[in-house]
Amino acid sequence: MNRFPKTSAVMALLVVIAAGLLSVFDADDHDSVKVSSQLDTQIDNASERDTFEYFISGLVDNDTDTIEQRFEHYSQQRDGSEQLEPELFEKYMRYKAALATLKRNGGEATDFQGLHQQILLMQSEFFTADEQERLFGEENLLRELALTKKAIKESAQTPEEYQQRWENELSQLPPELQNSFRNATVLTALNDTNAMDTQSQYIAREALVGSEAAERLMTLDQKRADFDQQFDSYLVARADILNNASFNDAEKVQAINDLREPLFDKNQWRRIEALERIHDGQGE
Known part of the structure; x- marks a missing residue:
């Protein structure tokens, strides 16, 4: 065999x-x-x-x-x-x-060109030219493009002129940087929707990223809001336990664990504990 x-x-x-x-x-x-x-x-x-x-x-x-x-x-x-x-x-x-x-x-200063130059100067104080390019090359270019875009918008006579000049500027970039800048523009616009009411926010997001992505963003927003509400309620109950003079330290730890267990999955506990420390540190 x-x-x-x-x-x-x-x-x-x-x-x-x-x-x-x-x-x-x-x-x-x-x-x-x-x-x-x-x-x-x-x-x-x-x-x-x-x-x-x-x-x-x-x-x-x-x-x-x-x-x-x-x-x-x-x-x-x-x-x-x-x-x-x-x-x-x-x-x-x-x-x-x-x-x-x-x-x-810098506070609320609006001298973005000056701030840009200060950032470049600070980078040169800490890093070699090669390190600066490796770490910040794309970011610095995107900031320069943002300043160029602002200048074009202020000097263009019509929306059509602005769009044409801006597209000409973008067309000089490598394709991946064109995409990066357009993505950065979309992210900024998405962030601006946070102050809108739900309906206006959805409409604006749909125009930016399409209906499917807008739906996913709304779902994520709801999950985040649900978590925040649940965590805030948990903190209130946890504070009651910590302030309960009839509990010794071991009993407080056990009571908080008993409180946490039905509210959050075990794989979230480290995150919850980290958020507790941040919350406690802010109260000091």
Whole structure:
């Protein structure tokens, strides 16, 4: 009787099991670099800057040094050619802090050209020309185009002239940047619909993205509103528990868990706990 087929089957099974174990270890390694509010999310590695932003979002739960350590650990897990630069990430964090100060000091200023130049100058203070292009090339170009669009709109004599000049400007861009700018314009317009009543909002969204996407956006809005309402009610009940002098600390923890369990799925608990910390921090 030929025993090799059985051996092959066993080897194949071992390979599958090993692959599964490796995937678990990989997931655990990646979880080890996330803060608590990120544990149910995927690390955004679409681009170098997207990964930077993902880790910076963890500042809600941790200090700068911890975030830098987690980022460096994540980079070391990647293949040699895909490893990121901790020094560049550290510069990016300092740049973001400086940029936030610049925008706060700018207040309600309408000198967008001046602000654009200040941002470019700040980038050059933190980054080399190559780094600046890698991280901000498309963003800077889109901002320049927004200024050009504003200038065309102010100088055009008719809507037709404006449209023609603007399309001529866009046609000089590579196709992917044309799409990026048009998408950015749509996103801005969608954001502007948030202040509208429901009917006007739907009509405006339908004109921008079509009826199917408008329906999906309305569904997402409703889900978000339902969650916000449920979470607000939960916070009120949680506050009553925390303020109940007849409970000791262990009883309060148990009562809050009992309150949370029927309201939120287990896979939402880390998010709920992170939102609790944000809420509690705002009340201090």
